[in-house]
Amino acid sequence: MSGEFDFIAHVRTQQHIAGPVVLAAGDDLAILKLFELDATLVGIDQVLDGVHFDSSIHPPELIGRKAMNRNLSDIAAMAALPTAALVSLALPAGTTLDYAKRLYAGLKDAGNAFDCAIVGGDTGTWASASTGRLAVTVVILGRSAGVTPVRRSGARVDDHVYVTGPLGGSIAGRHLTFVPRIREARALATRYKITSMIDLSDGLSRDLAHLCIESGVGAVIDASLVPIHIDAVAMKGRSPIERALSDGEDYELCFTGEPGIAEAICVGRVIAGDGVWIETDGRREPMMAKAFEHAIG
Numbered sequence: 001m002s003g004e005f006d007f008i009a010h011v012r013t014q015q016h017i018a019g020p021v022v023l024a025a026g027d028d029l030a031i032l033k034l035f036e037l038d039a040t041l042v043g044i045d046q047v048l049d050g051v052h053f054d055s056s057i058h059p060p061e062l063i064g065r066k067a068m069n070r071n072l073s074d075i076a077a078m079a080a081l082p083t084a085a086l087v088s089l090a091l092p093a094g095t096t097l098d099y100a101k102r103l104y105a106g107l108k109d110a111g112n113a114f115d116c117a118i119v120g121g122d123t124g125t126w127a128s129a130s131t132g133r134l135a136v137t138v139v140i141l142g143r144s145a146g147v148t149p150v151r152r153s154g155a156r157v158d159d160h161v162y163v164t165g166p167l168g169g170s171i172a173g174r175h176l177t178f179v180p181r182i183r184e185a186r187a188l189a190t191r192y193k194i195t196s197m198i199d200l201s202d203g204l205s206r207d208l209a210h211l212c213i214e215s216g217v218g219a220v221i222d223a224s225l226v227p228i229h230i231d232a233v234a235m236k237g238r239s240p241i242e243r244a245l246s247d248g249e250d251y252e253l254c255f256t257g258e259p260g261i262a263e264a265i266c267v268g269r270v271i272a273g274d275g276v277w278i279e280t281d282g283r284r285e286p287m288m289a290k291a292f293e294h295a296i297g
């Protein structure tokens, strides 16, 4: 991008000093005042043109929004609150200042929705149009803020398995416009005994398997209880239940905990042993097989 200094100057006008931020972009490093009694959580996530978005059809505001919100969804998955974020941009040759500003606006607005300031970052531009496409990398810092972080490893036999919303068909648009479930996670973890949690980026069948492996348990899901998003119902090709189990990028939360949590949707329960199973009309089969029925046969 020509005008990189103009972009950095623009970014600096977008920042303000508040909350944990003592010094934002402009010096060699930002300064944060972390909260003494809190655990600090940290993570990183990258979105790539052609993999997580398509810059030929998706506006830069939505690309920036998705990049930030994927990180905020990981904060939600541990029932934490965001503290601040850092952004690294790899821009294609010929990116205009206006495009970079719009991308940044998407990142910033998504962060602002959860009081998460962007306190620094780095921008690089590929040398020629043939070499590189847009990549947006976000480092996120979070804090426990009075709630013990919920890990993937705490699920216990006879816990119930819940999700926070309908699943499937996110490719119709929700993969760009979802809202991270930070408020929901905080409310749930404050009110109830939540034993494990993960955000649904790869689809219920894969993400619940991650959670079960970390916890050393199995799970059985009742197909009739899985909430299917209207987007998945409207789509051609694979069946709505297959989409709900495997499409991914729902960014709802999947968690285990005590029975009777009315604020979420119970879809099954934790069992001894290993493996994730789904029951359809009393017939039990491996959930991966159900999720990819057409792909395997």
Ligand SMILES: [Mg+2]
Binding pocket: 073, 074, 077, 198, 199, 201
């Ligand atoms: Mg995650």
